[in-house]
Amino acid sequence: MKAVLRLAFKSAWARRLTLGITLVAIALAAALLLTVERVRHDARANFAQSVSGVDLVVGPRGGATQLVLYAIFHTGSATQNMRWDSFAALAAHPAVAWAVPLSLGDSHRDFPVIGTTPDYFTRLRPAVGQKLTFLTGRPFAGTVDTVFEAVLGSAVATELGYRVGDHITLAHGMERLAPEHADKPFTVVGILAPTGTPIDRTVHVSLEAISAIHLDWVGGAPLAGLNIPAQQVRKFDLAAKEITAMLIGLKSRGDVFRLQRHINSWRGEPLMAVLPGVALDELWQTLATVENSLLAISALVVLVGLAGLTATMLAGLNERRRELAILRSLGAGPGEIFLMLVAEGLVVTVLGVALGCGLLAMGIVLLAPLVLSQFGIPLELRPPAANEIVLLLSIVATGLAASLVPGWRAWRMSLADGLTPRN
Amino acid sequence: MNALTLANLTYRWPRQATLCLDIPHLAIAAGERVFLHGPSGGGKSTLLAVLGGVTLPTSGTVTLLGERIDRLSSRARDRFRADHIGFIFQQFNLLPWLSALDNVLLPCTFSAQRNARAGATRDTAAQLLNHLDLVPDLWQRPAAELSVGQQQRVAAARALIGKPEIVLADEPTSALDAPRQQRFIDLLLAETQAAGAALLFVSHDERLAAHFDRRVALAEVNRAAQETKA
Numbered sequence: 001m002k003a004v005l006r007l008a009f010k011s012a013w014a015r016r017l018t019l020g021i022t023l024v025a026i027a028l029a030a031a032l033l034l035t036v037e038r039v040r041h042d043a044r045a046n047f048a049q050s051v052s053g054v055d056l057v058v059g060p061r062g063g064a065t066q067l068v069l070y071a072i073f074h075t076g077s078a079t080q081n082m083r084w085d086s087f088a089a090l091a092a093h094p095a096v097a098w099a100v101p102l103s104l105g106d107s108h109r110d111f112p113v114i115g116t117t118p119d120y121f122t123r124l125r126p127a128v129g130q131k132l133t134f135l136t137g138r139p140f141a142g143t144v145d146t147v148f149e150a151v152l153g154s155a156v157a158t159e160l161g162y163r164v165g166d167h168i169t170l171a172h173g174m175e176r177l178a179p180e181h182a183d184k185p186f187t188v189v190g191i192l193a194p195t196g197t198p199i200d201r202t203v204h205v206s207l208e209a210i211s212a213i214h215l216d217w218v219g220g221a222p223l224a225g226l227n228i229p230a231q232q233v234r235k236f237d238l239a240a241k242e243i244t245a246m247l248i249g250l251k252s253r254g255d256v257f258r259l260q261r262h263i264n265s266w267r268g269e270p271l272m273a274v275l276p277g278v279a280l281d282e283l284w285q286t287l288a289t290v291e292n293s294l295l296a297i298s299a300l301v302v303l304v305g306l307a308g309l310t311a312t313m314l315a316g317l318n319e320r321r322r323e324l325a326i327l328r329s330l331g332a333g334p335g336e337i338f339l340m341l342v343a344e345g346l347v348v349t350v351l352g353v354a355l356g357c358g359l360l361a362m363g364i365v366l367l368a369p370l371v372l373s374q375f376g377i378p379l380e381l382r383p384p385a386a387n388e389i390v391l392l393l394s395i396v397a398t399g400l401a402a403s404l405v406p407g408w409r410a411w412r413m414s415l416a417d418g419l420t421p422r423n
Numbered sequence: 424m425n426a427l428t429l430a431n432l433t434y435r436w437p438r439q440a441t442l443c444l445d446i447p448h449l450a451i452a453a454g455e456r457v458f459l460h461g462p463s464g465g466g467k468s469t470l471l472a473v474l475g476g477v478t479l480p481t482s483g484t485v486t487l488l489g490e491r492i493d494r495l496s497s498r499a500r501d502r503f504r505a506d507h508i509g510f511i512f513q514q515f516n517l518l519p520w521l522s523a524l525d526n527v528l529l530p531c532t533f534s535a536q537r538n539a540r541a542g543a544t545r546d547t548a549a550q551l552l553n554h555l556d557l558v559p560d561l562w563q564r565p566a567a568e569l570s571v572g573q574q575q576r577v578a579a580a581r582a583l584i585g586k587p588e589i590v591l592a593d594e595p596t597s598a599l600d601a602p603r604q605q606r607f608i609d610l611l612l613a614e615t616q617a618a619g620a621a622l623l624f625v626s627h628d629e630r631l632a633a634h635f636d637r638r639v640a641l642a643e644v645n646r647a648a649q650e651t652k653a
Contacts, residue, residue, distance in 0.1 A: 003532035007518075014520030323518055328477060330581075331505020331533040333498055415477075 001339070004332065008340035011323065012347070015316060019344075022305075022312045023352045029305035030356025030395055033298040035363060037388055040291050043377045044284065047073075050197040051276035053125030055256050058082070058090065058263055059245035061270040065286075068279040071102055071245040073198045074112035078104060081242035086268050090246065093262075095255040098123045101243040103210045106170045106181070111156045113170050113203040115210030115240070121151070123249060126195030137164040137190030140206050147209050147233060151190040155200040155372070164188050170203070170213060181213040183229065196378040208238040248273075302395055306349070306402040313345055313406035317413065324414045337414045338407045345403020346396070353395050357384065424489050426589050426621035427451040427474065432483035433647075434469055443469050444480075445647040449639070453588065456612060456622040458632040461641030465648055467625045470641070471593050474623070475508060476500035488588055505534035509582030509620070511611075513594040516578035519567035523557065524548055526566050527580045530587075537585025544584070551580035554617075555610050571598045572607070579611050583618050590615055592624045596631060604631060 012019055050072055059067045060080035069076045084101075091099035100123055103115035118139045121132050135157075140149035152162055162168065167185040186205060194200055212233040228236070250256060256275065263273035284291075317324075324337055361381055368379045384392060427450065434444035443466045451457050461467050472478040473485060476492045477500075485493045488507060492500055509530070517526045527548040531538035541547040552562060555576040566574060575595055582590050592611070596604040608624075612634055615622045624635065632638040642648045 007532075010520055011518070326512075326516065326518060328501075329475065329504070329510035329512070330529050331501055333501035335498075 001336075004336045004340060005343055007327070008343050009347075011320070011340070012344045018312050018316065019348055022309050023348050023355065025308050026302075026305040026349060026352030026395075026399070027355035027359055029298070029302040030353045030392070031359035031363065033295070033302055033391060033395070034356060034360045034384075034388060036291075036294045036298045037391055038360065038364075038379065039371075039377065040294075041385065041387065042379055044280075046196060046377050047280055047283075048277065049127050050199075051280065052128045053123070053249060054247045054276055055250045055253060056248040056260060056263070056273045057245060057276050057279070058248060058271060058273045061272040064272065064274045064279045065283045067245060067272060067274055068276050068283075070104060071247065072276060074104060074114065074202060078244045081244055082246070082271060083242055083269055084240050086266065086271060087243055087246050089268070090248065090263065093259065095250055095252070095259050096248055097251045098249045100124070100247045101207060101240070102245045102247065103207055103240065103242075104244045106172055106210070106213070108156070108168055108170050108203045109160060111153075111160075111201055111203055113150075113205060113210075115205050115207045115243075117207060120204065121192075124199065124247075126197050126199060130195075132195070132199070133193045135191045135193045137188070140189055140204065140209075143208075147206065147212050147238065148184060148186045149189045149205065149209070150186040151192065151204040152188055153192050153200040153202045153204075154194040156203055157188075157191045162188050162191070164191060168203075170205075183227070184213050184233070207240040207243065211238040211240055212236075302398070305352070306395075306398050309345055309348060309399065310402045310405050313341065313403065314409060317341075317406055317410055320410075321413065324410060328414050334411045334414050338411045341407035341410045342400070342403045345406065346400050349396055349399025349403070352399075353392050357392070424453060425450045425486070426453045426455065426488060427623070428484075428486040429474075430484045430486075432473070432485065433481045434466075434473060434478070435481045436469075442481075442647040444473070444645055446470075446483075446644050447646065449644050451621050451623060454616075454619055454621055456615060456636045457624065458635040458638040459623060459625045459641055460627060460629050460632065460638065461625075461645075461648070463627055465641050466645060467627075467641060468593060470645075471591050471623075471625060474589075474591060475510065476504050502534075505530065506536040507588050509584075509587040509590040511575070511578045511582045511590070511592040511595040514571060514574075514598040516595075517566035517569075517574050517581075520565060522563050523552070523566055523569060523573075523577045524562040526577055527552065527584055529581060530585055534585065537587065539585075541585040548580065548584055551583055551614065552577070554614055555580050572603050575599065575607055576610065579607070579614065583614050583620065586618045586620065588620055590618075590620045590622045592622065594626050595624075596626065597628070604628075608634065 054072070057068055057071045059071060059078065060082050062079065066076055070078050087099065087101050090096060098119060100116055100120045104112060106113040121139045124132055126132060135154060137151070140146070140151055150168060156162065166188045168188065169185050170181045172181060186209070192199060215228050215233060215236055250259065260273040260275070263271050327337060364379050364381050372378050429446050429449040432444060432446045433442050435442050459467070469478065473480050476495070480493055484491055487503070490503065492503055495503060518529070524545070528544055531541055531544045538544060549562070557573060557576050561569060561573060566577065569577065575598070578595070596607055599607055608631055612622070
């Protein structure tokens with residue numbers, strides 16, 4: 001059998017050009033399938049990681065998924081705010097361990113700006129059991145005297161080349177050409193270590209700063225004729241009247257549903273409390289159709305690649321009639337001929353899949369920075385996970401099935417042709 | 424013991440009314456070298472497939488070296504063929520992607536018996552190729568790069584390595600020009616004799632029959648051919 005396999009290899013090597021092209025097609029198809037699966041999986045893992053430690057997200061009543069998307073991922077926009085006194089009351093609730101307010105709506109060069117309190121830096125968890133750490137600098141002070149201080153996520157700093165001490169100005173809204181709060185520049189006082197979460201792409205300032213830059217604004221535009229210089233903002237009451245959302249950590253997770261009900265029936269204003277994990281599950285469910293379509297398309301591409309393998313091998317059989325008849329005359333049984341063909345198809349598939357993994361690794365190395373900056377999804381180089389191994393094995397199994405066809409044809413042919421190679 | 428005995432052999436292609444082969448008796452003694460001639464399409468190739476144990480006869484017996492190969496399982500027939508029969512075909516005899524020497528060595532990879540009988544297989548192959556006038560420079564070349572005449576000599580060496588008792592040759596000279604045909608036959612006869620093998624040489628060209636022990640016309644032994652003529 002070893003000798004037969006060696007012959008099969010030499011024979012395949014003689015046809016390496018056509019088989020090589022087939023192999024590359026299988027590799028590309030496998031890489032596509034793996035990429036779809038990898039991005040899907042890593043996006044989920046990343047999203048789930050981003051909400052670790054947060055037990056409830058609270059905001060004005062509306063869509064649960066939407067609330068989580070803007071409170072945690074800073075995408076989409078809030079249509080309503082919640083009142084500061086609601087925040088204060090909830091933060092003081094006996095079941096609540098900590099509460100962090102969030103005020104969204106401004107941006108800096110496409111990066112979202114959030115107004116919050118210094119608690120943000122001690123309470124948020126970039127991953128289970130991890131704390132936020134500073135690469136350089138410190139949190140903003142959050143006092144009235146030091147209003148215009150900003151803390152940058154690591155991606156903001158590296159992509160825009162900022163260092164502690166630099167000055168930046170914020171823009172109103174998320175659009176590129178939004179009006180700027182150019183008269184009130186901020187000083188960068190701290191840069192966070194990379195976390196692989198949306199925090200990396202966020203500019204953090206104090207709630208007071210958000211109030212301050214909007215002092216002379218009404219309805220999303222600077223108020224004509226009114227211009228309050230930066231030095232004078234402390235004369236005003238900068239305490240926030242409204243925030244966009246709040247994050248809550250509980251003393252005991254067992255209280256989560258009780259507190260959720262409590263918030264959902266809040267008397268002061270219509271509020272909503274959402275378990276971020278549940279909201280994400282709902283999001284994934286709505287996205288499942290898209291994901292499954294992508295997976296199905298990739299699976300079809302793999303099938304096309306393997307059909308190419310079958311076609312190549314079947315076409316090759318006609319040229320190989322003589323070769324197979326000679327092997328028969330030398331004592332090779334139809335079973336051995338079958339084995340040669342199936343081994344060839346299997347090896348081409350396995351090599352194709354291996355090359356596909358290589359292409360995926362190469363793609364990750366080359367494209368990871370782009371995917372991170374465009375979609376905030378960190379792709380990392382790692383050995384295939386269990387679900388990917390299942391995919392790889394099913395490609396190989398399908399490849400095996402695909403080579404059974406030419407194998408069976410060769411079996412039949414070698415019996416019917418007998419010993420006479422027809423030319 | 425005869426190398427080969429056919430008795431009351433008939434063969435009919437599937438879905439055909441008339442017989443292709445109907446041979447009451449044909450025997451070849453051990454070491455005998457027989458020239459079998461017959462027209463193209465006269466059932467020569469079918470006869471060789473039956474003798475090689477690739478095709479089973481419709482009825483009758485095929486006895487090779489005392490073994491009823493028509494009663495063996497297909498696996499055992501493949502084994503028997505590998506161990507005891509050397510084949511030479513009309514043309515396209517070699518695996519084009521293997522070197523000449525590796526082509527000669529092929530039977531030894533399929534048959535432990537022939538491997539054992541060949542002894543030091545590479546030396547034996549080299550010796551056979553020498554005897555068949557193939558210069559050593561060509562031994563490592565892929566078979567596809569050899570001329571047709573050179574390929575046929577490599578094929579003869581492959582059929583003879585490991586001393587099979589029976590050599591079956593199917594029009595092995597038809598791709599050669601006339602002077603080379605006789606030279607090839609002389610080399611083949613000499614080497615077959617040296618190996619002590621029985622040779623059944625099948626051709627449509629009666630002029631080649633000169634140096635054989637015996638010549639047989641397929642039309643005379645095959646009653647199916649006589650019927651079609653009549």
